[in-house]
Amino acid sequence: MTETVQPCPQCGAEIRGDGRFTTWCAACDWNVDPERPEEKQGRLAKAQRAQARRHGERLLAELGTGGTLHARWDSSTVLAVAVALVVHAMTVALTAGGIWFLVRGWGGMGMIPGAFLLALGWSLRPRLHRLPEDEPVLRRADAPELFALTDEVARVAGTRGVDAIVVDAEINASVRSYGIRGRRLLTLGLPLWEVLTPQQRIALLGHEMGHYVNGDTRHGLVVGTAYRSLITWHYYFEPVDRDPLDDTGALTLILNLLYVVPRLLVRGVLTVLDGLTLRASQRAEYLADRVAARTGSTRAALELMDHLLIADSAAVTLRREVNRAALNGPRGRRQAADRTDGLWELLAADLASVPEHERERLRRAGALRGHSVDATHPPTHLRHACLLIGEAAPPAVVADDDRERRITEELSTARTKVARQILRDGY
Template identity: 80%
Template sequence: MSTVAGETVQACPECGTEIRLDGRFTMWCAACDWNVDPARPEETPGRLARARRAQARRHGERLLAELGAGGTLRARRDSSSLLAFAVALAVHGLTVALAVGGIWFLVRGWGGWGMVPGAFLLALGWSLRPRLPRLPKDTPVLRRADAPELFALVDEVAVVAGTRGVDAIAVDADFNASVMSYGLRGRRLLALGLPLWEILTPQQRIALLGHELGHYSNGDTRHTLVVATADRSLTTWHYFFQPIDDPEELEVFVNLLYFVPRWLVLGVLTLLDRLTLRASQRAEYLADRMAARAGSTRAALELTDCMLIADSAAVALQREVSSAALTGTSGTRKADARADGLWERLAADMASVPEHERERQRRAGALRGHSVDATHPPTHLRHACLLIATPTPPAVVADDDRDHRIAEELADARAKVARQILRDGF
């Protein structure tokens, strides 16, 4: 092995091919994939999460195979979606039954022992109640008056997606972006994770907006109000019935008491997952197609590649946190100064990742079945789905002046989130 001007040169121990790579990154062989994935990821914790990830991969592969055989992607409600809706209604029906039963016992047994089962049933009904999402309280939330240029860009992309824009934009510290409906009136919230937003090019950001807004027009059953609230209620119950670790004598009895309801809830959750997963996978592929339509196929492909370097971004941000702690800048003016350049340093770090490292991460991601979360198709399948489709030019083209104005509108939020990361870690 030798090193010349930052480049490491060695022969592959498997096939003998000469390897010339940037010494900052993992040495691997593109010819035979030697050392392509040296760090094995930890197993996904939780039986439910592992099952979801395995199912996501199977459905993602089947949908991609159908596309490769000449099939088409289109939003539709199938029999599984209708059954999922029925299961969700049954969950909500149980909530109503518990509440009605609790009220009945309270009225009939007022002042006596009947109040005990009444209060118990009402407590169960309250814990299972549908929970509507609310606006986050611990992150900056922008309204139209706060960021007119950003909202105008979102509106322009929404027209391409065949939907309307959003009512609020939350800016947080996640390496992700998402949309959801909140409140009784179903207002729309777009959550933008600055660690992701800041490393994207302007055209990739348009593709990101196209992907997220595409979820409102692609028939994703899992994101409908009835199914989403039922899933949230069941997840809460599953959490309540988790066994107590290192139980004492009485707690052993409680664990035994929880056994049957825990598995019943897990069974219904798994059923709901199975019924909605195919539609959810299709929705992700459709959202990627919308990303390509809004920002171009090239930008959408680059966006999927960016999701593979999430770990590299996390390492870069954690390095910033450690450096701030070592220099004693926490809580001082120096901390604010350091926060001011955080996003520029992160973007520069990620831009310096060479193509050979990005290719390694693509191959490692395919081996691992990397996905954004347990409900998304594996990233390499999303990449392949975009390649199958006819390449499209951007419907919305980035504009330097608009990008500058959007950056100014996000300045306060960028500073707040940067300080939060340096203070609390990433």
């Protein structure tokens, strides 16, 4: 670590920094967000950001004036489900049309449109999530202590536990349903899990379990599958590249012109569905944060958000180790992949060394960005403020050293496999 000292070029205040991170001024916010992402300038994108900002700030204001958040079906939710059902009805109509053409035109020209409509209906069918095939999947018999902890957190959240846990290399965690029976899946990204304290891990599990009780229709079975169908539609109507066999380009031009209207219609339906589910999605995040605070404590939930803020630092550390292994070529990378011990400890130590002034810069940068990155989630600074409303919550589930040791042992095989995957395949 190299400490740097310089005057702020904007206000003249003394700036002390760490040579590993961005130099910025806490007095005037000079250079607080040098890599601020470019915002989409279209009218639609601006309207979405403005709507997201209004919803997020309104929900926070409701809490600040003594209101309470709870999952509920409002008019927007009902309309979103109605739109989703219309989308699924279109898929049913295509499939029925294909069957009709096949039956009426068997052996004749009706076979061609019938087969086409059936293929289209099949590609647009509601797609249920499946268990991944290339990631470690844990069942209850594989990790009884981890499942027991998840069950305990789920009871506090007011729901049941999960049926499977997937461990991957993402700096994230998530939950979803999979299969026809709607079984529950928890995905734990080891680069995030390994840098958290035991109490922060409980808050993380609380946040994820909270998603099962927070009324987020966007990721529900009906609306979520409709989203995926609409995205498939939009993909089909994307402009096509010029065919090398089409010398004049006339055929490509005609085809793209025919695609304009249906593409705009599909995009319009996606926009409507976005608007109808936006408030529920933001409310769901606030509610999940409240569950995180209730299970792991307010302090642990706030610390968890700080870790999510420095996720880029975790990615930099992992890429550095991958590049170090790659210096010796494919053989060196394979050898590094065989020596995975210490990767997670190194990652935890690197993130623990991120100074407070860098964390504060990221908080301020997040406040400046607002909804420009992701309109479906409230900005971190609003979620942070939401958790600070009212009295701090004590932990309902307290970390236990013996249980943590047993959980670490249960994850040992997955830890080695994911570390080997990162060092071998890159990050």
